[in-house]
Amino acid sequence: MLIIECPYCGRRDQSEFSNGGEAHVKRPDGSSEISDREWSEYVFVRSNTKGIFYERWVHSHGCRKWFNCVRDTSTDEILKTYRIDDTRPKLKDFKNLVDTPSGEPELGSGNFTVKK
Amino acid sequence: MKELKTNSSPFVNFNQKISFLFDGKKIFGFKGDTIASALLRNNINLVGRSFKYHRPRGIYTCGIEEPNALVQIISEYSEPNTRATIKKIYEGMEVESQNRWPSLDNDIGSINSLFSPLFSAGFYYKTFMGPHKSFWKKIYEPIIRRAAGLGKPPKEFKALSSHLHHNVDIVIVGAGLNGLLAAKSLINTNHDILLVDFDNHLGGIINNSAKILSIDNQSPKEWVKSTVEAIEKSKNIKILKNTLVTTYNYINHLIAVEDKHVGSRPSENKVNNILHKMRTNHVILCNGHIERFLSFQNNDLPGIMLASSFEKYICRYGTLPSKEPVIFSNNSNSNSLIYSIINQGYKPKAYIDSRSGENIEPELFDLIRKHDIPLYTNSQIKGVSGRKRIEKILIEDSTGGLSEIHSDFLCVSGGINPDVHLFTQSKGLLDWDEKDLTYKPSKPFQPTITLGSASGQFNLEKVSDEINEKLKIFKNKVLDTQIVLNTKESYQIEKLWEISPHKSSMWSKSFIDLQNDVTTKDIRQAISEGFDRIEHLKRYTTNSMGTDQGKISSINALGIVSDLLDKKVNEVGTTIYRPPYAPLSFAAIAGRNSYEFYDPERKSPIHQWHKDNGAIFEDVGQWKRPWYFPLNSSESMHDAVQRESKNVREFAGVLDGSTLGKIEIKGKDALSFMNLIYTNSFSKMKPGSARYALMLGEDGMVKDDGIISKISEEHFIATTTTGGAATVLGCMEEYAQTEWPNLNVYMNSITEQFATFNISGPKTREIMNKVFPEIDFSNDAFPFMTFQFHNYQGMQIRILRASFTGEMGYEIYIPSKNAAKIWDQLHSFGKDFGLIPYGTETMHLLRAEKGYIIIGQDTDGSITPIDLGLNWTIGKTKQDFLGKRSLTRTDTIRTDRKQLVGITPSNKEDHLTEGQHIILNQIIKTPTPMLGHITSSYQSPTLGHSFGLAVIKDGHSLIGTKAFASTPDQKTIPIEIVKPVFYDEENKRLVS
């Protein structure tokens, strides 16, 4: 459950938004000659990052604007949101502010208390 | 009537007597009583039967941790599994005990006890395995379903609940000593604060025990009163009483349920529950601790209660459950109970402590000696016995000698645990404290602060120091609170988890989980069978998997396992406590989203006309659409559809197409945009003309279709499928913003602004001439796939010459508020020409005869325009459109893709059914290769036989050949594969 800052409307509840998958994936221009592989990479392949991830959101129950977002997928923390035409923030601008809760412990799954 | 047990308590109104029904029997209590405290006042202790063995069970605790005293509240829509220890009574309340038959006193299921080997650890897994599958279904399941379980699910409930959202800086969970102090130190600071407590009286341990003598030279209760008043007066702190925080999610998101009808019957017309959704920057957990029990033989018998709960009944509810209970403890937390009992003018029958004399506080010794209480140090309870409550207690003293005491009440304390449920829900890490023998919060994962016993700081004299230190970040007021304790104690405990029995018997058991009937023997068995990891062991034995999540016992299980495995408790680990902290009603979760508000119904502007004319409706997305219009109650759907279809082909019919999505697209670059979104090219289209168009996904598969009307190069109106309207608009907006932001284009939904009536049939033109006499409907003036704007009685309407039935027809677009007028006009003028209204089923039949597809019925997200034979919709010269490049991928240009064809049965009397598989063999020998399946099929009144559309492999080149449709009973129907057009292939009628 997140609070997301729409770059146009401000901080709003996650329930007002829809996720649109990875951001900064360039759609190949239809006029150019590209191979099946290149095209299918665009259509079907997305990265599945653990950690800092650039992704798209749309304020679907609000201003209906698309925008970009930097989220730490291991903690769900939203580090930055920015307009679609803003320059992409650099990875080194962010560091994990909280430790990831995953990192499986030796005993039992999700057994946090024994995590070293 | 016997005298009710009372003593003073400011929280119960002894002047207001209240009666309620328990298992049909009238019971009296007082305003402020819980079900449990009222029952104890009446000396009733047997309140339920246990989950598996149907053993008699009593009231074990005085709070939300209760494992046994779960009851069904008949007078509240039969709400099951309600904790009798927290539910407040009101006049006329109806309560029933659970899991017993025919009655609580004489329960047939208790025979399960004798079959207990059947119910041992891993029982469910083992029975699933054999001896034969039917064994489970026919024998075990019916028996278990009847015998095992908790309450009965309610048959109906009214969701009189609502949701409330909060955005604050700090949430303080728990308004006991620490919560009140923390709030006090933050009064009128710059933080927005919620102080949340489950009780209707704030104060926690101050109200529940005799531990604290004075606070800042005030009596504890006066101090609570003045502190709460100061908090209530503050500008920045809001108090929520009767509110239980059940869930602590990511990013400091808390969920809490507020009971709005504590101590009164639920209202019929007001909200009874509020689900609070809190978002906060910081959480301060002051939710205290939970006492744990001890495992010994028959430790489940009614008459056994946790020591601190017994004290809470005295102090909080003003009832003394027993005048001379025996007390058994391994720690100092139960000391104050002895004070509390003595304060009432009685004394414990015996005090048994597993600690040796030198470890017991000297003060306690003095008190016990002064009051001449029989004392057993370095001693243990080996077990208890009795029928429906305890009668005898067997004690083993320091020398190993055994002695027996007769008593009907036993208070037990096995130590205290910080209530870490919320902290672990927040993903905070715990650490085992070897001295206090419990898990304590160590590293928070979120901005979480724990205070007091919730943080494992059990010394009440140090609370203000801890608050001053931990709340510094909020620039709080520094506290200097002077707390004087009744019992000078710093928490001291000796390790004790389980006492082995003196003699074993079939009936006698040592329980480790009272709610799920798990015994310490089950734990041993699980470990010996190899389930020695704590998470495995939990699931195999079902230990701590009840609705109480083993609040009073799960740490004991870890202790027992660590001893058995000879490992440190920290190495054994703990299972995860999951939300919710305690069960919450589905009504609270549903809030207002129930019944008619669950999913909105969308209705056409002339919905009432359909209702008045006997339409049978079908749900299309959220829309209610007329399915068919039966002439009378005896006309079947089949007959109605056959009649409607024939009528349209012979005369005319009109369909309410208002639910179709309508999107208006405007802007300097509207043309370029439309060319990119749809497969078709709109460049050469004349303004005033329209075109059938397809929309693809980037994968090249058909996503939606519709008719695009070109008003000008800068203005288009697109129709979409009824179900696809929102998706299509969303897709347009997405691409306009993300891929082609340079295009000047805007789009908006106008679905609800305009009603659409689709009139078609050979008599259509004559009807239209009557309704709109000033318009020229001749072929030359109004050709197929053109549209015109007209002024009709002061409003602008748009008429489009198009058809989805194959007959000549028009679509009329009218502003919704005037729609009924035109609909009535059509019928009054059309009557003489045989015009009828028809529904979606007839529309489907007619369009299938014509070979028109329905998106989502004849397509399924894996069909390209080429597969449909709709190559003509693709603008070949366009450089780009959605999914264009995918149409030349190696996979999409395969010739053996599933393609749309028509099918007819070779024997005209055979019936085809949607979903039937198309195969090549007449005799089915499995496995039989499947060519495809029938996507649409109808009985055609025009053709006089059944026909269908199908998608089959390499279908286009199979046209003209024969195949078979398989039926569920392994038979086959011979069919012919034909072109997917059954009616007017030359479109003569369409353009007539």
Ligand SMILES: [Zn+2]
């Ligand atoms: Zn917005």
